[in-house]
Amino acid sequence: MFTVDELSDLPIWVQLRNRIAYLIRMGHFAAGEQLPSVRSMAAAAKINYNTVTKAYRDLEQGGLIINVRGRGMFVSKEATAEDNGTDAADAMAEACLRRYRQIGMSYKEAAERVSSIAQAMQNRSTETTDEKRGYWDAGQEG
Template sequence: MPAAGKPIFAIDESSDLPLWVQLRNRLAHLIRSGYFKAGEQLPSLRTLSAEGKINYNTVTKAYRDLEVSGLIVSVRGRGMYVEKNVAVDDSPEAAIDAMAEQCIGEYRALGLSFRDIRRRLDAVVTGMADAAAEAADEKRGYADGKH
């Protein structure tokens, strides 16, 4: 389950997709990427509704659709659980995508636009690439006896 205070879902106000579809797609991705493990209990309807500031009926509709699609199962009186036989994509790309989506979701929860997030991430990646290139050049300089 997500750490306390860490959003698993951020509403995209600019999306043409209905909110319940956005939620369903996000939860399906988190399940398929292994963020939520097979047999793991999902946040309760009320918890997800309250934390995400999403109407209870919207969360219910998303969960119901995930159940119909075979990704989750409802256990009466206990909650919703990830189906035990769900196929998980445990490739490095899926893990990176899940981490990136988590990070972007947290930025969105802070109120940043996708454009602002892209600019910030581009700046971070560029800074890291430049630092790595400088370190490699410096290392080569030591290897060549230039220092």
């Protein structure tokens, strides 16, 4: 559900908040559905539970989730899949594709280029994570 993007300038709690908000807006979590507990989310994502608490608190203040005391966090009834939050990103992607077309690329070439860039970003993220783990592991020896 969530992995930390080591290359992102965003704090981990913001990354988590954004991912959960996106999943709610896309209908992955239905209105009234319970979210994973803070501790289970933290364990699954391998992050501190305080980070999850901060993300949940911000989502609650934004009206996407509600805290039912003693029961957990639930998607609010007001959270809908109608506004999936991707409109602005789609507009930027269209502008990017228009720019590729203006410099002479076909739609297929532009799509391949964007896919290549996404793959490179993913590879860099994986390499950075592996390097940090290697550094951590090396620091634990001896």
